[in-house]
Amino acid sequence: MxxxxxxxxxxxxxxxxxxxxxxxxxxxxxxxxxxxxxxxxxxxxxxxxxxxxxxxxxxxxxxxxxxxxxxxxxxxxxxxxxxxxxxxxxxxxxxxxxxxxxxxxxxxxxxxxxxxxxxxxxxxxxxxxxxxxxxxxxxxxxxxxxxxxxxxxxxxxAYFDLHIIEVLDLPLVNVKSIEESKFKVVVDGVNSSGGIAIPLLLERLGVHVVKLYCEPNGHFPHNPEPLKEHLTDISNKVVKERADFGIVVDPDVDRLAFIDENGDMFGEEYTLVACADYVLSRTPGNTVSNMSSTRALRDVTEKYGGKYEASAVGEVNVVKLMKKNNVVIGGEGNGGIIYPELHYGRDALVGVALFLSLLADKKMTVSQLRKTYPSYFMSKKKIELTPDLDVDKVLNAVEEHYRNEKLTTIDGVKIDFAESWVHLRKSNTEPIIRVYTEAKTQGEADTLAKRIIAEITEIAKL
CATH class of the missing domain: 3.40.120.10 (Alpha-D-Glucose-1,6-Bisphosphate, subunit A, domain 3)
Known part of the structure; x- marks a missing residue:
């Protein structure tokens, strides 16, 4: 405990x-x-x-x-x-x-x-x-x-309703186009407050909602972190219902992930990429995400002539850099959308509204949309901390070992290779070291993560 x-x-x-x-x-x-x-x-x-x-x-x-x-x-x-x-x-x-x-x-x-x-x-x-x-x-x-x-x-x-009104009043949320698209969407609310808020928003947008685990009783039916391995039920439900896509949120509804019409993950990292694509296409400007987020946001931002910059992990750090750079949209690769036009906080409701506006505009399936973005694959691993593990010693040793690579040390250690990267940092919310990697294929990302974890394990023995 x-x-x-x-x-x-x-x-x-x-x-x-x-x-x-x-x-x-x-x-x-x-x-x-x-x-x-x-x-x-x-x-x-x-x-x-x-x-x-x-x-x-x-x-x-x-x-x-x-x-x-x-x-x-x-x-x-x-x-x-x-x-x-x-x-x-x-x-x-x-x-x-x-x-x-x-x-x-x-x-x-x-x-x-x-x-x-x-x-x-x-x-x-x-x-x-x-x-x-x-x-x-x-x-x-x-x-x-x-x-x-x-x-x-x-x-x-009244604040669920007031929040939804604020979202629907945003100039870039195309309520009419969404209503005309007649989307069918499955919502996994992990038996928390998202099971109320997200369906309410969707119903106001004329979306046909299929509810899954939307009873707010606090008994989470699966691990509440919206990762692929936890989302088998909604993946199957989307296919069974022949829905256009699925929406997954975490218990407090600041993280957002999508399931495509085939039951496959859209990619939690690509939630922000897609929403940024829509916002940047109408209001060109700069973006910010944290150091553990995909390079795809940088690519999309530069496509529209904007500047991308990465902050230390943590919403407060992202927001600080967003304000400094006067960005039009930002957030975190864990599915956290921060849209300053509404407020400076990760918000799954505004993310859903922007994503639906994008889909209604593109008139393509979610799987087709995903193929329009640069393809990167991420591995997210963790190392449980023990009382005798000196985290600073481990990170310093990794930094020394990779001193000839491009290093960023504002938050743990991030090593940027030509075609991949790895980010190591001590979690602010759990007794673990997070090990995030990204590469051009899932196999390469997984292999890089395993290699780094093996190196850390050896260092810890010294």
Whole structure:
């Protein structure tokens, strides 16, 4: 069991000992530290924070702890209940709130939960602010309100609809063309909030929806990370239903993957590539993704005369570089679409709307669309960390071994070869080293990953 405290929030498994797992005590302490930070930053008379959750079994318990901690500090809470990460991000500025908290462990299994923290713009906190909250937790300096100054909780169930309206109002979302295309789509909501939000959006776009695992009960029917090996059921369902394609989201609906009409993966990495292709064809400009994302985005961006740049992994790093480069679309290769016209956050709803607009415009099947993009293949592996493994030592040794190749070390070690690359980094959300590779064929990508893992294993023995 694990508790991970980082600048991006607190994440852990439910139950166990205080300080070792995500217990009620840990949830309260971290929520109180966030509330203290809000007051230090804003310094005003009244405070408001939006709180929402995915459908995890522990969600209601953690949300009640967090909300009541905040009102105990004199902070008013807008409870949006069962929600998505991007919906809470959209709600914060709509509510003119001072921040937001999403209770979700994203793609982690059901025993995990987390507190994801937002600023007053509805964006994830940067490293400096995250570090301040960690310092508040360590210093145990939280102060609570007296009985006459407690906050209040207000329930608002309208934000799924409000979020969808914002998406449909985007100039590049071609509602009429999508409606006329009469698409049939299978949706795998992994029994979380995506099982509500995505079908609602599709129905508003005139799409015939076939639901698969859309009951938001928190019992994930498969590993919730939207990777090929976890998606056999929807692949079979798309073929059986003769659907145009399938949509897969993770539990908090900030990651998006597609299944083509033949039941094959479109490629999670190509979600952003396709959406960028559509946006760039109408609003030429620059793009950003993280270092672990496919080269195909660079290729598509340059086709339209734009500039592509890679950031360190992590949504906050992608957003920072997107703002600096004034990009028109960006995100992460894990299926995370960030479209600044709506908000600076990964958003599967806006990704679905842009993808449907592209398909309606191209008038081709999803498999045909995939063939129009540069073909790269990725391998995503992980190495479980043990207490005696010195990650810095391993990464330094790899860097030294490949010193004659093109290296980038702003986030772990990335080695760019002529026809392939490998990126090694310690995860911010799990006790693992991520090993991502990309090459011109799947075999080459897998072979490169195995070689690097074998080298790391040897280094760890030294």
């Amino acid at each position: 694990t508790l991970i405290k980082s600048i991006s929030g607190i994440r852990g498994t439910i139950g166990g000992h205080v300080g070792d797992n995500l217990t009620p005590i840990d949830a309260v302490k971290f929520a109180a530290a966030y509330g203290t930070w809000i007051k230090q930053q804003r310094q005003k008379e009244n405070y408001k924070v939006v709180v929402g959750r995915d459908a995890r079994i522990s969600g209601k318990m953690i949300q009640n702890l967090v909300m009541n901690t905040l009102i105990g500090q004199g902070i008013n809470v807008v409870n949006v209940g069962l929600s998505t990460t991007p919906t809470v991000e959209v709600a914060v500025p709509m509510e003119h709130a001072d921040g937001g908290i999403i209770l979700t462990a994203s793609h982690n299994p059901k025993q995990w939960n987390a507190l994801k923290l937002l600023n007053d713009k509805g964006e994830f906190l940067d490293g400096d602010d995250g570090a301040k909250i960690l310092d508040i937790v360590k210093g145990d300096t939280m102060v609570f309100a007296d009985v006459d100054n407690l906050g209040k909780i207000t329930k608002n169930d």
